[in-house]
Amino acid sequence: xxxxxxxxxxxxxxxxxxxxxxLWLVAFFLAPFVIVLRxxxxxxxxxxxxxxxxxxxxxxxxxxxxxxxxxxxxxxxDDPLYWQSYLxxxxxxxxxxxxxxxxxxxxxxxxxxxxxxxxxxxxxxxILPFWTSFLIRVYAWIGILRPDGLLDMALMGIxxxxxxxxxxxxxxxxxxxxxxxxxxxMVLPLFSTLQKLDxxxxxxxxxxxxTPLTTFLTVTLPLSIPGILxxxxxxxxxxxGEFVIPDLLGGSDTLMVGKVLWNEFFSNxxxxxxxxxxxxxxxxxxxxxxxxxxxxxxxxGSVR
Amino acid sequence: MDPRQERQVSRPEAGGRRxxxxxxxxxxxxxxxxxxxxxxxxxxxxxxxxAVVAVDRLSLAIHQRxxxxxxxxxxxxxxxxxxxxxxxxxxxxxxxLLDGVDITAVPPHKxxxxxxxxxxxxxxxxxxxxxxxxxxxxxxxxxxEIAARVEAMLGRVRLKGMEKRRPDQLSGGQRQRVAxxxxxxxxxxxxxxxxxxxxxxxxxxxxxxxxxxxxQADLGLTFMVVTxxxxxxxxxxxxxxxxxxxxxxxxxxxxxxxxxxxSRFVAEFVGDINLIExxxxxxxxxxxxxxxxxxxxxxxxxxxxxxxxxxxxxxxLRPEKIALSHDEPGQAxxxxxxxxxxxxxxxxxxxxxxxxxxxxxxxxxxxxxxxxRRIERPFAWEDKVWLSWDVEAGMVLAS
Numbered sequence: 001x002x003x004x005x006x007x008x009x010x011x012x013x014x015x016x017x018x019x020x021x022x023l024w025l026v027a028f029f030l031a032p033f034v035i036v037l038r039x040x041x042x043x044x045x046x047x048x049x050x051x052x053x054x055x056x057x058x059x060x061x062x063x064x065x066x067x068x069x070x071x072x073x074x075x076x077x078d079d080p081l082y083w084q085s086y087l088x089x090x091x092x093x094x095x096x097x098x099x100x101x102x103x104x105x106x107x108x109x110x111x112x113x114x115x116x117x118x119x120x121x122x123x124x125x126x127i128l129p130f131w132t133s134f135l136i137r138v139y140a141w142i143g144i145l146r147p148d149g150l151l152d153m154a155l156m157g158i159x160x161x162x163x164x165x166x167x168x169x170x171x172x173x174x175x176x177x178x179x180x181x182x183x184x185x186m187v188l189p190l191f192s193t194l195q196k197l198d199x200x201x202x203x204x205x206x207x208x209x210x211t212p213l214t215t216f217l218t219v220t221l222p223l224s225i226p227g228i229l230x231x232x233x234x235x236x237x238x239x240x241g242e243f244v245i246p247d248l249l250g251g252s253d254t255l256m257v258g259k260v261l262w263n264e265f266f267s268n269x270x271x272x273x274x275x276x277x278x279x280x281x282x283x284x285x286x287x288x289x290x291x292x293x294x295x296x297x298x299x300x301g302s303v304r
Numbered sequence: 305m306d307p308r309q310e311r312q313v314s315r316p317e318a319g320g321r322r323x324x325x326x327x328x329x330x331x332x333x334x335x336x337x338x339x340x341x342x343x344x345x346x347x348x349x350x351x352x353x354x355a356v357v358a359v360d361r362l363s364l365a366i367h368q369r370x371x372x373x374x375x376x377x378x379x380x381x382x383x384x385x386x387x388x389x390x391x392x393x394x395x396x397x398x399x400x401l402l403d404g405v406d407i408t409a410v411p412p413h414k415x416x417x418x419x420x421x422x423x424x425x426x427x428x429x430x431x432x433x434x435x436x437x438x439x440x441x442x443x444x445x446x447x448x449e450i451a452a453r454v455e456a457m458l459g460r461v462r463l464k465g466m467e468k469r470r471p472d473q474l475s476g477g478q479r480q481r482v483a484x485x486x487x488x489x490x491x492x493x494x495x496x497x498x499x500x501x502x503x504x505x506x507x508x509x510x511x512x513x514x515x516x517x518x519x520q521a522d523l524g525l526t527f528m529v530v531t532x533x534x535x536x537x538x539x540x541x542x543x544x545x546x547x548x549x550x551x552x553x554x555x556x557x558x559x560x561x562x563x564x565x566x567s568r569f570v571a572e573f574v575g576d577i578n579l580i581e582x583x584x585x586x587x588x589x590x591x592x593x594x595x596x597x598x599x600x601x602x603x604x605x606x607x608x609x610x611x612x613x614x615x616x617x618x619x620x621l622r623p624e625k626i627a628l629s630h631d632e633p634g635q636a637x638x639x640x641x642x643x644x645x646x647x648x649x650x651x652x653x654x655x656x657x658x659x660x661x662x663x664x665x666x667x668x669x670x671x672x673x674x675x676x677r678r679i680e681r682p683f684a685w686e687d688k689v690w691l692s693w694d695v696e697a698g699m700v701l702a703s
Contacts, residue, residue: 204425206412208439
């Protein structure tokens with residue numbers, strides 16, 4: 001018989017365990033966020049680090065706070081470059097999500113319908129690209145999409161096109177690269193939802209007179225909505241802030257907020273403006289997620 | 305409302321459609337009528353899964369308005385048989401007819417057959433009302449008619465006021481009734497029920513059995529129940545089939561299955577039984593005399609016995625057909641002495657195990673109905689007792 005653990009130390013340890021994720025969030029999310037916010041409220045300066053004012057110490061806190069302002073955010077609203085790049089990012093991310101859903105759903109569905117012994121292999125095939133560096137895989141697309149690259153050679157070889165498509169450095173190339181890169185994040189949650197789908201529900205629908213198409217529309221699709229939402233979030237959120245793909249595959253006119261951020265930060269050395277761009281991006285991403293979460297919570301609430 | 309009360313109220317209204325409760329509908333025996341056209345016919349149906357033969361050259365006829373039960377151990381092929389009727393499995397050989405039409409190649413959604421699934425398979429994202437309406441919507445019926453039929457069905461299965469709930473807000477018994485309503489509302493020619501009471505607790509199961517029987521009689525539908533629970537099958541069915549290894553061993557009303565089993569497997573599978581091996585010494589008319597190792601000379605009355613002197617046969621003897629006494633019975637045809645080894649008191653009855661023929665002999669099961677509220681039991685362990693039974697009690701079993 002083991003001696004019972006004293007109650008106080010037990011709850012103390014329990015508190016510690018519960019606190020770890022919060023400590024993690026404070027150290028690696030909240031603290032950096034506060035720093036970025038503070039920079040966003042500062043002004044650019046030729047200084048080291050390149051913004052002003054610097055924190056002078058707790059005694060002059062009032063003056064310090066008075067020197068912070070929202071000017072950078074005002075600039076984001078005034079200059080069309082910024083909100084256009086946000087809109088463009090939203091558009092490309094939304095398109096990426098839709099295309100990934102259109103390709104990923106049938107893929108995940110076929111995987112879920114495949115015999116059990118095949119499913120493991122198919123799953124490995126989906127995550128196999130992660131074995132290679134993301135950067136290298138995007139670079140590889142340059143070789144495929146560039147004029148007289150692999151794609152052009154193949155298409156002209158079988159006589160489908162007469163001249164190079166000139167896809168590289170266009171929004172289309174960005175979309176191709178984004179869909180390619182994020183497809184697994186759509187497929188995996190969809191597969192796990194569809195695989196768990198109770199097969200007898202489909203039999204019941206069919207037994208009650210539903211054609212295969214009706215069964216899909218009235219049973220499979222509504223029951224896979226959680227997977228669709230999870231997959232879409234996993235694609236949409238990283239896609240909106242994506243920098244590498246538009247930088248490598250996009251053209252000079254490809255406007256994405258990740259690229260703008262990079263330019264402000266490294267080319268213009270305007271840390272405060274770059275921070276403001278980042279914070280607006282965060283709000284743009286987090287708000288719809290919070291609304292979604294609340295809607296889902298309410299949906300469940302009405303069920304209970 | 306207490307379902308028992310409601311049943312008692314509804315019984316007289318049924319207009320005496322059921323002559324008496326239970327499976328005994330004296331006037332209903334279409335299977336004995338050679339001119340009757342069966343509703344469902346299996347003709348030499350075989351179904352294999354790889355090397356396993358799930359259903360083996362099986363033929364079967366089920367009649368209109370019949371309550372048919374398919375009973376068998378798990379893996380006997382009964383579920384496969386039912387799934388072939390619903391259209392989820394295709395037979396490898398043979399054909400299946402419904403109302404005289406070959407439906408072997410008809411997909412499930414075009415069959416006038418509905419199934420109540422063992423897991424109920426209720427759509428979790430739809431309300432009770434939408435679950436029940438699902439099949440009617442697929443028929444493209446007008447909205448008003450769908451609403452009226454759903455409403456009527458909700459009343460019939462006592463779920464009025466629950467139509468807005470989701471399946472996960474219902475109790476097990478309520479879910480069972482939604483599943484039943486969803487299949488019944490389609491007014492199928494044939495309703496298949498896969499272990500319909502399997503997930504319910506004992507009390508609810510007994511109540512629901514009678515509800516199912518009343519529904520079936522009231523609606524005039526044909527029910528086919530698959531179950532591994534013999535009490536369930538015997539209570540509800542007009543006829544039942546005992547299945548094993550993909551074949552039907554016997555198809556008969558429950559009382560015949562119990563009192564005149566076609567084989568040793570059926571006798572052992574349905575109810576308790578004592579088996580006595582012996583050799584026939586004489587056959588005089590219907591009276592068969594045999595010499596057994598475990599119980600000495602036994603006489604039994606068998607209609608047109610097929611055995612001849614010298615044959616080795618197995619005699620089956622149900623525990624409730626045996627009388628138990630301390631004194632040697634005077635004029636019983638069959639009697640044998642033994643010692644009580646075990647007594648199992650079950651409330652309504654007592655199961656007594658009697659060792660006959662010494663320590664290495666044969667253990668006989670005898671059941672005694674506890675008809676009086678006697679607290680002192682007449683029998684105790686290690687009592688020397690006599691077993692006796694009539695000539696009609698024993699039955700010759702084909703192995």
